[in-house]
Amino acid sequence: MVDRAALEEMTEDEVLGFAGDCVDTARRAEADLLRAAFQWAVLHSSDRLDPAERDLPGRERSKLLGGPGVPEVTEFAAAELGARIGRSTFSAAMLIADAQDLVHRHPQLWARVEAGEVKASYACYVVGKTRELEPDEAAYVDARVAESADGRIPWSRFEGLVEGAVAQAAPERAREKEERAQKAVFAKRLRGEAHGMASFLVRADVATIEAIESGFARQADALKESRPDDPDLATDDLRRVRAVLLAATGLDADGDLADVIHVEFVVHTYAGPDAEGVMRLEGHGPVTEEWVRSLLGPRARFTIQPVMDLAGQAPVDGYEVPDRHRRAVHLMTPADIFPFASSTSRSMQVDHTVPYDEGGVTGIGNYGPMTIPHHRIKTHGGWQVQQPFPGIYVWRDPHGAFYVVDHTGTRRVPSAPARRAPMVELWRAPFPIEYAA
Structure with missing residues (x-):
């Protein structure tokens, strides 16, 4: 590790060389982590499970983490590895799956990772996209993409290369995915938004989306004509959002939304001299008091629950949790x-x-x-x-x-x-x- 004082004494060429060394070190460390994950899978082969306990309720079983042809591992192995490397159990299970798939199903790609020629992230992307494929199909993709996986082409082109190779390796499976995708329509709220904002996504075939888009555009134009001076409808985006809201609630442009919209929010806040001015909107994240006052205040009805004394909850004489x-x-x-x-x-x-x-x-x-x-x-x-x-x-x-x-x-x-x-x-x-x- 080089301290800041040593860096400050470096020339431009030396700083660039040091930066390059850092990248090489990180790449070797990522490859070593995959090696460790693979060896962890070897040490936790399903053979170590006691057959007498395997079928008892709640006991550990074997589980296939990688693709077809990869050995199963003990079910709880990922939890120990994940905790030790600071990852969730699911994330550690995916690391084990990636390592197993690389060694057993993508030998050309794995050889380049071990040689330091391919980033682990590139290799893991490939094995994730091929996890459903049979071993011979995965080998086909391995041969097609291993040479280009070293960063010689931009990431977007590499994604396209992998997608094309996967489709060519298993054309019938690709067609099945298309058919499943046609049925996988939804309209739902997305997660991960912040600052008091959220998104609602509609997924359907192209013709349906075009019809929805056209309908909302017409409604937005009508709002512009009927309420040209409304500051809440000053932009095309604001008018489109209002058009979606009106279509969902069945109201006309002059209706009172509070009469038909019944939305429940759970807002956690602190009162008293130690209040920090920030609340937590459950299922969303932190928001300021001003946001709650200005946005939710005029639109929502509030039910104030009494403060719950967490420490003063009396225990009960029984197993069931009240x-x-x-x-x-x-x-x-x-x-x-x-x-x-x-x-x-x-x-x-x-x-x-x-x-x-x-x-x-x-x-x-x-x-x-x-x-x-x-x-x-x-x-x-x-x-x-x-x-x-x-x-x-x-x-x-x-x-x-x-x-x-x-x-x-x-x-x-x-x-x-x-x-x-x-x-x-x-x-x-x-x-x-x-x-x-």
């Missing part, structure tokens, strides 16, 4: 508590951190939301977890690595934490830690 506890858990911990997990669904299972049948209470401080796969991994995969404080989870993977998960995300804990860390004392009972001198 609804009020589920609401409190969601407010305290809205995301899956497994290391580096990403789900924020309200439908996740609420797990007892300490199992109920082992003395765990049904109450705040002993709950954690998890998806079903992560719940199974926690129960049967050799992982351990404690909740020293409500909403703070300390995990240990089967190989002894520690992770802390809280509302800010996941952090890896050093294997020998310093004595000054106050939480360490709370972790010692179920999984002892050796302290640094």
Whole structure:
């Protein structure tokens, strides 16, 4: 690693050379990570599973991650790899699949990755596009694209090359995809928007979209003629959005939208002297108080719920989780508590951190939301977890690595934490830690 002082002493040629070395180092590291993922798959062959437990409820099974012809791996393997490299279980499973496909199904591409001639990202794109193909079909694509995968052509042209090679390798499959695409019509809201904005996408055949476009254009022109001085309809885009809204609600241009639109938002905010002026719109993200006041205020009806005392929720004498506890858990911990997990669904299972049948209470401080796969991994995969404080989870993977998960995300804990860390004392009972001198 070169420090800033050394960089400041470099000439232009030396800086360029250093930058090139950084790219080469990153490329080698990406190839090494794929090698590690492949070896992890080898070590977690389905042969290591106990046949006597394979069919028991919730137990680990074998799973095909890569394409046809690739060996299956144990189902929980991706969770351990993902946590160690700071990725979700799904992302680690895709890394394993990419590595297996490259080694078993794309030997020419893999050879160029190992030689440092092709970026791992290019290779992984190819194997992702060919995962459904049979081994001989994948080999055809491998031979067609391996030479051009080294960046000699722009990315857009490379995408086109891969798409064409996949279609040529399996023309009947390509036609099946076209037929499925014709049926895959939808009209839905998109995710990932911010700053109080969102998008609604309609996907249909070209003729239908042309008809929709023409209809909204006519409606927008009518709005321009009927309300030329309305500042909310000052641009063509604003008029088109209003045309879509009117068509969806069945109102005419002068109707009161509040009479027909019933939309429910959950807005989390803080009151009092410590208020920060920013609220969280559930399912969307942070918005300012001014946005809520100016945009939602004139258009929405509000129901104000009382403040929920998260810490004061009385436990219950039973296994079932009361609804009020589920609401409190969601407010305290809205995301899956497994290391580096990403789900924020309200439908996740609420797990007892300490199992109920082992003395765990049904109450705040002993709950954690998890998806079903992560719940199974926690129960049967050799992982351990404690909740020293409500909403703070300390995990240990089967190989002894520690992770802390809280509302800010996941952090890896050093294997020998310093004595000054106050939480360490709370972790010692179920999984002892050796302290640094």
